[in-house]
Amino acid sequence: MILTVARNRLMNLRHDRSAFVLSFVVPIVFFSIFAAIFGSASGRSTTNKIAVAVVDEDQTDSSRRFLEALRSEAGLKVATEVESTNKTEKPAPLTAATAEAAVRAGKFPVALVIPKGFGSVPIRFGPGGEHPRLILLSDPSDPIAPQVLAGLVQKVAMTSMPESMARGGMDEIDRWSGGLTPQQRARMEEVLAQIRQQRPIPSTGGPRTSETDSNAGLVSVEQRAVLGQKRKNPMIAFYAAGIGVMFLLFSAAGAGGALIEEAESGTLDRILSTRVSMTKLLAGKLLYLAWLAATQLLVMFVWGSMVFGLEMRGHWGGFLIMTVATALAASTFGLLLAAVSRSRMQLVALSNLSILAMSALGGSMFPRFLMPEFMQKIGLLTINAWAIDGFQKVFWREEPTSHLVPQVAVLIGIAIVLFAAARRLARKWEAT
Amino acid sequence: MTEAFPLEVRDVVKSFGSRRALDGVTLEVRPGEILGLLGPNGAGKTTLVRTVVGRAQPESGILRVYGQAPTDSAAIDSRGWVPQEIALYALLTPRENLWTFGRYQGLRAAALDEAIDRSLDWCGLADRAKDRTATLSGGMKRRLNMAAGTIHGPRFLLLDEPTVGVDPQSRERIYTMIGELKQRGVSLLYTTHYMEEAERLCDRIAIIDHGQIIASGTREELVRSTLGNRQTVTIDADAPIGPALHEKLTRMGATVEGTVVRVLADDPPRQIRELLEAFHAENTPIKDLTLKRASLEEVFLILTGRELRE
Numbered sequence: 135m136i137l138t139v140a141r142n143r144l145m146n147l148r149h150d151r152s153a154f155v156l157s158f159v160v161p162i163v164f165f166s167i168f169a170a171i172f173g174s175a176s177g178r179s180t181t182n183k184i185a186v187a188v189v190d191e192d193q194t195d196s197s198r199r200f201l202e203a204l205r206s207e208a209g210l211k212v213a214t215e216v217e218s219t220n221k222t223e224k225p226a227p228l229t230a231a232t233a234e235a236a237v238r239a240g241k242f243p244v245a246l247v248i249p250k251g252f253g254s255v256p257i258r259f260g261p262g263g264e265h266p267r268l269i270l271l272s273d274p275s276d277p278i279a280p281q282v283l284a285g286l287v288q289k290v291a292m293t294s295m296p297e298s299m300a301r302g303g304m305d306e307i308d309r310w311s312g313g314l315t316p317q318q319r320a321r322m323e324e325v326l327a328q329i330r331q332q333r334p335i336p337s338t339g340g341p342r343t344s345e346t347d348s349n350a351g352l353v354s355v356e357q358r359a360v361l362g363q364k365r366k367n368p369m370i371a372f373y374a375a376g377i378g379v380m381f382l383l384f385s386a387a388g389a390g391g392a393l394i395e396e397a398e399s400g401t402l403d404r405i406l407s408t409r410v411s412m413t414k415l416l417a418g419k420l421l422y423l424a425w426l427a428a429t430q431l432l433v434m435f436v437w438g439s440m441v442f443g444l445e446m447r448g449h450w451g452g453f454l455i456m457t458v459a460t461a462l463a464a465s466t467f468g469l470l471l472a473a474v475s476r477s478r479m480q481l482v483a484l485s486n487l488s489i490l491a492m493s494a495l496g497g498s499m500f501p502r503f504l505m506p507e508f509m510q511k512i513g514l515l516t517i518n519a520w521a522i523d524g525f526q527k528v529f530w531r532e533e534p535t536s537h538l539v540p541q542v543a544v545l546i547g548i549a550i551v552l553f554a555a556a557r558r559l560a561r562k563w564e565a566t
Numbered sequence: 567m568t569e570a571f572p573l574e575v576r577d578v579v580k581s582f583g584s585r586r587a588l589d590g591v592t593l594e595v596r597p598g599e600i601l602g603l604l605g606p607n608g609a610g611k612t613t614l615v616r617t618v619v620g621r622a623q624p625e626s627g628i629l630r631v632y633g634q635a636p637t638d639s640a641a642i643d644s645r646g647w648v649p650q651e652i653a654l655y656a657l658l659t660p661r662e663n664l665w666t667f668g669r670y671q672g673l674r675a676a677a678l679d680e681a682i683d684r685s686l687d688w689c690g691l692a693d694r695a696k697d698r699t700a701t702l703s704g705g706m707k708r709r710l711n712m713a714a715g716t717i718h719g720p721r722f723l724l725l726d727e728p729t730v731g732v733d734p735q736s737r738e739r740i741y742t743m744i745g746e747l748k749q750r751g752v753s754l755l756y757t758t759h760y761m762e763e764a765e766r767l768c769d770r771i772a773i774i775d776h777g778q779i780i781a782s783g784t785r786e787e788l789v790r791s792t793l794g795n796r797q798t799v800t801i802d803a804d805a806p807i808g809p810a811l812h813e814k815l816t817r818m819g820a821t822v823e824g825t826v827v828r829v830l831a832d833d834p835p836r837q838i839r840e841l842l843e844a845f846h847a848e849n850t851p852i853k854d855l856t857l858k859r860a861s862l863e864e865v866f867l868i869l870t871g872r873e874l875r876e
Contacts, residue, residue, distance in 0.1 A: 399651060399654075400649050400650075400651030400653035401654065401655065403616075403619075403649060404647065404649055404653040404714070404715070406620075407621055408642060408670040409639065409670060410670050565621050565622055566622055566623065
């Protein structure tokens with residue numbers, strides 16, 4: 135009898151394709167997404183370099199060698215020029231100000247400024263004495279990039295500037311030994327010249343050091359966050375947007391399922407026999423879903439501001455623009471899922487699969503900058519990625535609302551395409 | 567100029583795959599009448615109704631509601647439809663359901679409020695107007711289903727098997743509601759597979775089978791044209807009918823089902839005497855004997871060769 139019960143359930147599973155998808159396909163898809171993201175030992179693999187803007191204000195031999203060594207680091211993608219908005223103009227060399235602006239705008243997670251005087255101070259071990267100084271400008275929404283760069287800087291200093299370190303040692307000997315003779319000094323200078331001619335040893339693997347800003351290293355790294363210094367919790371806006379959008383999609387899909395229920399109960403037939411056309415019906419559903427989604431986001435952000443200190447003041451304009459665009463895109467997605475599905479169960483399977491996949495790829499579960507580059511590009515196919523980017527611009531980067539044009543345009547574009555697709559698929563419910 | 571009929575259907579054909587659901591259907595509903603569309607399950611009743619309300623498109627033929635195509639706005643406003651399913655929002659209250667379908671039919675403001683109150687009274691749910699529809703009994707839901715289909719006051723109503731699965735008491739209530747509609751002058755197309763309903767409610771009856779109208783007219787017309795003056799003799803035996811008696815009865819043109827014997831009699835006195843003699847000869851006692859004028863049941867049996875509820 136027990137076997138009969140089990141076999142009965144198995145027979146049910148065989149006929150229930152939605153349950154089958156939920157049981158086997160969803161886990162495999164998820165496993166694959168996570169494996170692709172974290173497949174290498176860390177999210178930062180050789181395919182996912184840290185983009186760093188470097189400004190060489192020193193322009194000495196030492197700084198140039200240091201910069202060259204940074205460039206040869208496998209884990210870094212070094213930029214020293216900024217592309218002009220006018221494509222015909224040549225890229226301009228980065229300055230401290232333009233590098234900071236680039237970090238603020240999210241083009242780079244970190245920037246490194248090699249200030250004047252960097253090459254004139256020899257590097258040395260230990261906390262005492264003067265160290266060459268570097269300035270690291272960071273965007274705290276990526277907490278990993280500055281730490282990695284700060285560690286790499288120490289390594290690069292060691293491998294690229296051995297003569298500087300040797301000079302430090304020579305100065306110490308000179309100081310504590312009561313002075314070098316001219317012959318000893320000449321010999322030392324000769325050795326230093328030889329060391330200088332040696333090429334830095336290029337790194338073969340990604341950086342793995344966790345050294346942060348410190349005066350205890352070979353060089354002193356002064357780290358400064360260019361964004362969100364005043365905020366209590368810099369990642370709240372990210373999580374509010376990320377989690378908000380994911381649940382928006384879930385609730386839109388659930389509410390869109392009302393269409394399937396209406397079709398199954400015969401209510402849809404009754405509605406379509408009245409003055410209501412299919413286009414009007416879908417438009418009405420969209421209006422409701424968008425209202426629901428916008429209210430959900432509003433509640434989420436207001437809660438974030440009340441409990442977690444998310445600053446709404448000064449951000450309302452951008453918030454409302456992003457909320458409307460995101461709500462429309464998420465709602466049409468819900469409508470499309472309902473129009474594709476043939477039953478409520480199928481809708482559940484399809485929405486779980488697509489929304490969880492979109493949320494993982496689009497950055498709702500973890501920031502996209504943690505993903506390999508190709509995954510970041512795939513993420514751009516999701517509503518989540520564009521919505522989160524837009525909300526980050528508003529709350530994190532505090533950019534003017536005019537900078538939201540790409541995100542809003544893409545989200546509205548998605549909404550139009552998805553609505554058109556849903557309308558086309560809804561033909562199956564029209565008179566046959 | 568005379569007004570067009572509430573419904574005119576001419577040679578309508580509708581197929582689903584290789585199956586012809588409607589195979590050249592022709593009928594009309596006249597002003598103020600109830601036309602019963604009688605047929606077994608799968609005969610094409612619901613398909614015909616769906617073409618009239620614009621939810622199915624015929625491949626050929628003509629369909630007119632007050633002279634207009636079914637999807638024409640004038641046709642939509644003048645017709646109502648009560649589908650076979652309880653097509654309501656279970657989470658909403660009866661009032662909210664009526665508000666929704668009233669708005670979908672273009673009612674608004676005071677006219678809508680008035681229509682809701684009138685409909686709630688008509689279907690006897692005024693005191694349950696604020697309860698959730700899901701909590702109503704099956705019969706109440708059926709009545710509310712009717713109210714939702716008539717909220718806009720249509721002149722022509724399609725009622726698709728409104729008493730399916732309803733207890734006798736609720737059925738009587740529904741009959742009363744239909745009577746009130748008729749009194750208001752509403753013309754009805756009433757589909758059913760209950761013979762007694764068709765006999766009781768309908769002015770005329772059209773019998774549909776395999777997508778074709780095989781007969782139509784008043785009850786008397788149908789009986790006379792199909793059966794002439796024949797009457798039904800029914801004998802219920804008080805003991806099992808043996809093979810010898812069974813054979814004799816069959817030779818006499820009777821149908822035997824268990825202990826019940828039925829004969830369509832042209833000459834009842836003679837045929838009753840012969841039947842009684844046969845029972846007597848085979849020593850089989852009789853419990854009951856009736857002589858009735860023929861019903862639609864026999865008409866249907868003669869026309870289609872099968873029982874209505876098969």
